[in-house]
Amino acid sequence: xxxxxxxxxxxxxxxxxxxxxxxxxxxxxxxxxxxxxxxxxxxxxxxxxxxxxxxxxxxxxxxxxxxxxxxxxxxxxxxxxxxxxxxxxxxxxxxxxxxxxxxxxxxxxxxxxxxxxxxxxxxxxxxxxxxxxxxxxxxxxxxxxxxxxxxxxxxxxxxxxxxxxxxxxxxxxxxxxxxxxxxxxxxxxxxxxxxxxxxxxxxxxxxxxxxxxxxxxxxxxxxxxxxxxxxxxxxxxxxxxxxxxxxxxxxxxxxxxxxxxxxxxxxxxxxxxx
Ligand code: ARG
Numbered sequence: 001x002x003x004x005x006x007x008x009x010x011x012x013x014x015x016x017x018x019x020x021x022x023x024x025x026x027x028x029x030x031x032x033x034x035x036x037x038x039x040x041x042x043x044x045x046x047x048x049x050x051x052x053x054x055x056x057x058x059x060x061x062x063x064x065x066x067x068x069x070x071x072x073x074x075x076x077x078x079x080x081x082x083x084x085x086x087x088x089x090x091x092x093x094x095x096x097x098x099x100x101x102x103x104x105x106x107x108x109x110x111x112x113x114x115x116x117x118x119x120x121x122x123x124x125x126x127x128x129x130x131x132x133x134x135x136x137x138x139x140x141x142x143x144x145x146x147x148x149x150x151x152x153x154x155x156x157x158x159x160x161x162x163x164x165x166x167x168x169x170x171x172x173x174x175x176x177x178x179x180x181x182x183x184x185x186x187x188x189x190x191x192x193x194x195x196x197x198x199x200x201x202x203x204x205x206x207x208x209x210x211x212x213x214x215x216x217x218x219x220x221x222x223x224x225x226x227x228x229x230x231x232x233x234x235x236x237x238x239x240x241x242x243x244x245x246x247x248x249x250x251x252x253x254x255x256x257x258x259x260x261x262x263x264x265x266x267x268x269x270x271x272x273x274x
Contacts, residue, residue, distance in 0.1 A: 005247030008182065010228035014061040014272040016108075017052055020044045020075035021067040025260050029095045030172050032262035044257035048075065051231070051253055051268060058229050063272065065108045073098050075258060076267040078127040078175060080105030084137075084157050086274040088117040091126040094144045114274075118156050124149035127270055128173035134183045135160070136204075140174025142166035142194075162204065165194040175222055175266045181209070181248065182227045187239075189216035209246070215239040219264035224271075233264045 023044050025033050052062050067074050074080075080101060082089045090106040093099050102119075105126075109117055122145075124130065129145035130153055131138045137157060139150040142165045154161040164174065168191065171177040177192035178201075187209035190198050201208065211221055220236030230243050234252025243250045255264050 005245060008228040008247045008249075010058065010226045012059045012061070013055075013226055014063065014274070015055055015224075016063045016065060016077050016080070016270040016272055017048075017268060018065045018067050018074050018077045018080075020048050020258065022069050022072055023075050023258070023261070024072045026072055027097050029097060030262040031169050033260070037260060039260050040257055044075075047253070047255050047257055048268065051255065051265065054231060054251065054253060055224075055269075058226060058231075060226065063112075065105065068100065068104055071098070071101055071104070073261060074101050074104070076128070076261070076263045077105075077270040078263075078267050079125045079173075080270055081109060081126050082124070082130045082132075082137075082153065082157075083109075083114075083271065084132055084159065084273050086114065086116060087157060088114050089124070089126075089130075089153055089156050090117060090119045092120045092123050092149075093125060094123050118152075120149060120152055122146040122149035122152050124153065125173060128175050128267065130161075131174055131178060131180050132159075132271075132273065133180050133186065137161045138174065138178065138180075138186075139163050140166050140177075143169060143172035162200065164197040164200065166192055166197075167194050168192050171216065171221075172262075173267075176219065176262075177216065177221055179221050179223045179225065179230075179266070181225045181230065181243075187211050187221065187243075189213065189221060192216065209239075209242060211239060219259060222264035222266040224266050224269050231265050233259070 171192035223232035240250035
């Protein structure tokens with residue numbers, strides 16, 4: 001049975017991105033990373049530029065932070081901070097390999113004139129684990145961000161934070177298992193969550209799009225939505241068709257090289273909500 005799709009509107013956004021100038025897979029801190037497999041950095045840069053140009057062509061603003069040598073994962077800008085209403089919660093990384101990125105991103109915000117910034121006490125990996133809906137912040141824990149970071153985020157932003165526990169190491173950040181599509185409309189892969197967290201999601205989001213393992217494994221949930229266009233890995237074709245039926249306009253992109261680091265569209269994109 002087909003419903004008439006809802007009409008959707010795009011809202012113009014501001015994103016922060018980091019060119020993969022120094023990208024490589026030199027260490028493995030998630031199950032997707034294999035340092036013995038070759039990475040084509042030049043191709044990574046080209047694919048990243050296509051993504052940045054696509055955002056601009058959709059009417060979004062793209063800001064850039066300078067990539068630091070020795071920080072191959074800095075391209076995953078989503079992890080660099082969380083920004084709501086001009087307030088910037090800095091990131092603190094779990095793995096020493098990424099530790100330098102937290103202060104580098106916070107410095108960018110301070111240099112840009114953001115006044116309300118917080119260097120966090122607890123480990124949080126930015127929008128990798130903190131996803132903002134209209135009514136709350138969904139917060140992941142289990143692999144990277146510490147549970148204590150959720151209370152820290154709630155206190156700083158003054159928004160209710162809902163803790164969700166991730167249980168499958170392939171979906172180590174919340175943004176690999178759940179996407180905010182629009183307002184309080186989300187999609188997620190249920191098996192990535194503990195039973196209790198799954199029950200919480202069912203209670204809060206009864207209309208959510210439930211995503212299959214196949215679509216989640218090709219990083220279909222690592223997508224960026226502006227309320228109409230859903231920019232996503234082109235490999236998540238089945239999921240794209242389902243989103244189209246709900247009135248969204250999915251746009252597939254090829255990020256094969258950055259995928260080797262365990263990330264895709266959303267990982268490369270930090271939303272500046274200011
Ligand atoms: N190699 C990076 C890491 O494991 C990938 C980060 C992906 N970013 C994300 N927002 N999920 O930390």
